[in-house]
Amino acid sequence: MKLSGKIVILTGASQGIGKAAAYKFAQAGCKVALVARSAKMLTEIVKDIGENHALAIPADVSQKEDCKKIVEKTIEHYGKVDVLINNAGVGLYQPMESVLLSDINTVMNVNFIGVIQLSQAVIPKMRTHGGGLIINVASIIGKRGFPNMGIYCASKAALERMTESWRVEQEKDNIRFSMCYPGITQTNFQKNTLGIPPTDQFNQLAGVSAERVAWQIVQTARRESRDAYVTLFDKMFILGTKHVPHLFDMIFRRYS
Numbered sequence: 001m002k003l004s005g006k007i008v009i010l011t012g013a014s015q016g017i018g019k020a021a022a023y024k025f026a027q028a029g030c031k032v033a034l035v036a037r038s039a040k041m042l043t044e045i046v047k048d049i050g051e052n053h054a055l056a057i058p059a060d061v062s063q064k065e066d067c068k069k070i071v072e073k074t075i076e077h078y079g080k081v082d083v084l085i086n087n088a089g090v091g092l093y094q095p096m097e098s099v100l101l102s103d104i105n106t107v108m109n110v111n112f113i114g115v116i117q118l119s120q121a122v123i124p125k126m127r128t129h130g131g132g133l134i135i136n137v138a139s140i141i142g143k144r145g146f147p148n149m150g151i152y153c154a155s156k157a158a159l160e161r162m163t164e165s166w167r168v169e170q171e172k173d174n175i176r177f178s179m180c181y182p183g184i185t186q187t188n189f190q191k192n193t194l195g196i197p198p199t200d201q202f203n204q205l206a207g208v209s210a211e212r213v214a215w216q217i218v219q220t221a222r223r224e225s226r227d228a229y230v231t232l233f234d235k236m237f238i239l240g241t242k243h244v245p246h247l248f249d250m251i252f253r254r255y256s
């Protein structure tokens with residue numbers, strides 16, 4: 001897709017990967033509608049990018065009414081939606097025996113149900129304009145469970161299965177779907193993660209910058225890749241976990 005002039009809704013845009021992506025899509029000539037709950041952080045980013053190219057929409061993607069509002073405000077302001085990037089997400093670090101139902105609900109409501117609700121609100125509008133692209137941001141650990149993060153991994157795995165189904169259902173209306181699978185990324189994600197503080201070993205895992213992942217998301221929009229990975233290590237991780245799962249059980253033991 002040629003990005004210049006395209007209207008992009010980007011969730012989770014107040015910090016981390018989403019914030020970095022907001023700047024990169026604007027640099028690529030897109031007009032962005034930036035979604036997160038923190039109005040103040042979004043307003044700063046809009047000021048920085050410029051009000052002609054960015055719009056702040058404070059909203060909670062886990063709320064159905066908010067999802068409708070996100071689409072209405074974008075259409076009201078820009079007239080259409082070409083691309084939706086479902087990037088908002090929350091982690092949960094907790095051994096399965098003690099995981100709280102309220103935390104499970106939060107994770108599933110943001111990472112999975114939120115994507116459903118916002119996509120359901122946007123698809124009819126995309127269809128009216130001849131189609132559109134939806135990019136869902138998952139994780140390499142949606143491909144392989146990581147100790148103490150089972151619920152988060154499950155939310156991303158669910159997102160992947162759903163995207164595969166929707167891709168085929170929606171192709172007749174030219175609604176296209178891509179998935180992006182970041183690995184560990186240097187953001188406040190771990191700080192914002194629900195549950196108990198992760199182990200020191202886990203915290204020491206090095207990651208790529210948010211800008212690197214954001215660049216990959218922009219490339220995913222350009223190329224409309226079916227599945228996009230950020231680093232060669234991430235690809236090898238997925239291959240390895242598929243072909244030598246026992247080896248990864250052994251490696252992961254030190255993080256449990």
Ligand SMILES: NC(=O)c1ccc[n+]([C@@H]2O[C@H](COP(=O)([O-])OP(=O)(O)OC[C@H]3O[C@@H](n4cnc5c(N)ncnc54)[C@H](OP(=O)(O)O)[C@@H]3O)[C@@H](O)[C@H]2O)c1
Pocket residue numbers: 011012013014015016017018035036037038039059060061062087088089090091110137138139140181182183184185186187188189190192207
């Ligand atoms: N960082 C990593 O290592 C990593 C690895 C793989 C995949 N990912 C995925 O990449 C995506 C972005 O993660 P990140 O690292 O940038 O995390 P982050 O720095 O914690 O940012 C999360 C973003 O999601 C927003 N958000 C959370 N709950 C929301 C809600 N209910 N409604 C609307 N927005 C909400 C937050 O804004 P507010 O708090 O203002 O609402 C924030 O902008 C997530 O889907 C995450 O699962 C991250």
